[in-house]
Amino acid sequence: MATVLLTGGAGFIGSHTCLVLLEAGHRVVVVDDFSNGSPEALRRVSELAGLEGWRQLAPDRWVAGDGQPALLTLLKGDVRSPRDLDRAFEDREAMGDGGIDAVLHFAGLKAVGESMGQPLRYWDVNVVGAVRLLEAMGRHGCQTLVFSSSATLYGITDRVPIPETAPLQPINPYGYTKAAVERMLADVAASTAGWRIALLRYFNPVGAHPSGRIGEDPNGVPNNLFPFLCQVAAGRRQRLEVFGGDWPTADGTGVRDYLHVMDLAEGHGRALETLQAAPPQLLTLNLGSGRGHSVLELVRSFEATNGLTLPYAVVERRPGDSAISVADPREAERHMGWRTRRSLADICRDGWAWQSANPEGYRGSDRQPGRSLIQVQPVS
Ligand code: UD1
Numbered sequence: 076m077a078t079v080l081l082t083g084g085a086g087f088i089g090s091h092t093c094l095v096l097l098e099a100g101h102r103v104v105v106v107d108d109f110s111n112g113s114p115e116a117l118r119r120v121s122e123l124a125g126l127e128g129w130r131q132l133a134p135d136r137w138v139a140g141d142g143q144p145a146l147l148t149l150l151k152g153d154v155r156s157p158r159d160l161d162r163a164f165e166d167r168e169a170m171g172d173g174g175i176d177a178v179l180h181f182a183g184l185k186a187v188g189e190s191m192g193q194p195l196r197y198w199d200v201n202v203v204g205a206v207r208l209l210e211a212m213g214r215h216g217c218q219t220l221v222f223s224s225s226a227t228l229y230g231i232t233d234r235v236p237i238p239e240t241a242p243l244q245p246i247n248p249y250g251y252t253k254a255a256v257e258r259m260l261a262d263v264a265a266s267t268a269g270w271r272i273a274l275l276r277y278f279n280p281v282g283a284h285p286s287g288r289i290g291e292d293p294n295g296v297p298n299n300l301f302p303f304l305c306q307v308a309a310g311r312r313q314r315l316e317v318f319g320g321d322w323p324t325a326d327g328t329g330v331r332d333y334l335h336v337m338d339l340a341e342g343h344g345r346a347l348e349t350l351q352a353a354p355p356q357l358l359t360l361n362l363g364s365g366r367g368h369s370v371l372e373l374v375r376s377f378e379a380t381n382g383l384t385l386p387y388a389v390v391e392r393r394p395g396d397s398a399i400s401v402a403d404p405r406e407a408e409r410h411m412g413w414r415t416r417r418s419l420a421d422i423c424r425d426g427w428a429w430q431s432a433n434p435e436g437y438r439g440s441d442r443q444p445g446r447s448l449i450q451v452q453p454v455s
Contacts, residue, residue: 077351078102078170080163080217082154082208083182085112087291088223088280090120091340092179094289097124097147099344102170106152106163107182111294113437117149119288144170154182154204160211177219177271177347180208183252186298187227187395190249201252202259209263218355219271221346222260225253226278226332226361226400235367236332236403239276239359246395257359264357271350278332278363278402280339282422283429290429291336292436300370301333301422305430308383315385317370319392322399328370328389330399332363335417335425342413349411363402364415373419380423 079096083089084105089112093103097120105117114137121129121139126146129139140146148166152159164175183201184190190197205222212218229237230244245254257274264270281301283290296312297303306312320327342362349358368376374385407413433440 076100076102077176077347078104078173079347080175080178081105082178082180082204083107083112083223084179085109085114085116085149086181087112088277088336088339089179089181090116090289091284091336092181092343093117093147094120094123094284095337095340095344096347097121097126101347102144103147104163104166104170104175105147105149106154106159107149108153109151113292114149115437115440116289116292117147121147123284123286123288138168144168154180155199155207157207157211160207161214164211164215164217174215175217177221177351178208178212178217179221179223179343179347180205181223183223185225185249187247187249188298190247190252194248197248197252198255201249202255205256205259209259218267218269219347219350220260221273221275221343221350222256224257224274224276224359225250226276226363226402228254228257228276229400231395231397233399235399236365236401237361238403239361239406261357264355269355270357271353271355273346273350273358273360275342275346276359276361276402277339278334278361278400280336281333282335282337282417282425284337285421285425285428287425287428287432290426290433290436292433292438300331300373301426304374304377304385305426307385307387308377308381308427309430309434311434313386315374315387317374317387317389318396320389322392324369324398326369326371329396330367330369330401332365332367332401333373333419333422334362334364334415335422337425338364338415338417342407342411345411345413358410360407360410361402361404362407362413363404365402365404367399367401368419373423376419377423377427380420381427383427
């Protein structure tokens, strides 16, 4: 059993990974500022993992799991704050006398369009946040890190599938910040012996836990195809706009490598185990299925799986998009025995289970009777 710190663990990918880690018997400490995540997500994770006694002990601290230390601890905090990070690394109630064995760093901003309008914010949260985290890891003697990187690093390329050795050519501030952190982590690993680091380049993570209890809950209008499509299905948006019908692909719409978020979450569990079992190393791995699906294939699969009709219209291409992006995922299989197991139909079924049961995402759950999130209990 390891004690693992998840930054951004209340968000979409972090919450699903938190569940996988708890089910594998690890102890988890989460730091999240709730800018794009919710304590309710982790309350539900604790339920799904069968942990008793989710409770709020302070305005910015929650725990679950009987016994001392707790199996799941959630702290409200900012990755740019050394104080918030030290608090997580030193939370004795969360980890007993042992320390944090490994960090999974999910916290960050990820909207491409927003990054072009607010570059400083992206450099601050994504890059300064990573610097502060690495400094805190140094102070607390932790040298195992899994970093959420992105296939966005490959930029616009005709190469199919894309191996990890493809040139890095990001084309927007979001992508530059991911490239900068990858570079920084390579420098850190080269400067000091003992680091175990995995850079995981995600392709297009979608879907939800099959229970429909946790899923993606974007702020405002979704930028990405899958959550947008779910909201069209739920009647929250009138129709889907398909960005371009004249791409050089079989049906003219863009092709992407969609992977189920539970496959991705399991990939993080595998990365953690792989790093812990092997000598210090820096691993760079694509996480994708190796299969491409067009926008219209995704629409048709969603309709067929869920018995729905999705209104859509083909419009202009979106600036900065590429025709095809598909992973070569063989290195992940070779290094950690991981490959995706779930299909496009699984993605569509589970994504809709989440969206239809939670039309407003996690908002509204505190309005359900008996589901108050703000019952602060006295610390004993
Ligand atoms: C986008 C980002 C990428 C980021 C990833 C995860 C861009 C150019 N890329 O990837 O850097 O890592 O999200 O946050 O923004 N589409 C529609 N209609 C829509 C939305 C999307 O037709 O309303 C199409 C797109 O043109 C694309 C496909 O659906 O062909 C997938 O788009 P999206 O879900 O936004 O992901 P990416 O663009 O691949």
